[in-house]
Amino acid sequence: AASGAGARVVRYDASLEQRLTQRATIAADLRRGLTAGEFHLLYQPIVELPHGRTVAVESLIRWSKDGRTISPAEFIPVAEDTGLIVELGAWIIDTVCAQAAAWSRRHGCDALRSIAVNVSARQLLDPGLVDVVAGAIARHGIPAARLTVEITETAVFAGGRALATVNALSALGVTIALDDFGTGHSSLGLLRICPVDAIKVDKSFVDGLGGGPQQEAIVIALTGIAETLGLYTVAEGVETAAQARRLHELGYRYAQGFHFARPLPPAAIDDLLDQQVTT
């Protein structure tokens, strides 16, 4: 290999080009995968404290390709950049509503209070999103409030139309949850301008539980804010029994995380709901 400054420049260009090529390859592959039915959804329980009963679920997408499962962190950004998220997102929303209807038929309509779907920045900028959501809840006969749309602060601030879309979704009656709460620049400010029903307290704050007053300050402060504003809170990324206990002590009612359950295939949620009836 060549040496010196020139070689470093060449190597940098090559890796940039590699990244761009990789991106284009993933984009083409995403399109193919969508038609080939390679995507599926897992559902992670959201439980009520302290007993840990599943009261809601969050849908999380996976891509199975060549016997390998690809994480959304790898392909959602590419789907966003290429606009493919709009088509993929419509499939996700329809699939989630169909699944909610199936669980409701099988376990009774009170078995799950809500089923959440993640919506990204690019989707909020799409003028068709509200019709996609309205169409899916009507087609599958889901009460609007049972569908929770999880948005992030970054997504709401992504552009002019995003906030109007959130308002229109809220007017449909769907539940709006602010995801990764506390990680953005204006999380609290957003609560004033956006019709939020729930906040999902980010894992990074849950990680600090048990670490003393400074580490716990935000988790504690958020309960007061949520109560004043009439929002419900979900603590994300709960990995230990100690964290779950501490959340309950601090007045948290809902939690989600590997301590309770990993994201699961629909049949495993069926088993869980069957078991809960008998306990």
Ligand code: C2E
């Ligand atoms: P998110 O919405 O914040 O989802 C929570 C992520 O944390 C999930 O990762 C979940 O598996 C993981 N998680 C849950 N409990 C724990 C825990 O106790 N410990 C740890 N370490 N992790 C936990 P996942 O499924 O890989 O999804 C990553 C991100 O990809 C999501 O973050 C969301 O932003 C995005 N995403 C996933 N599914 C979809 C989708 O259907 N549509 C869109 N637009 N984005 C999605």
Ligand code: CA
């Ligand atoms: Ca989420």
Ligand code: CA
């Ligand atoms: Ca609302």
Ligand code: CA
């Ligand atoms: Ca989150």
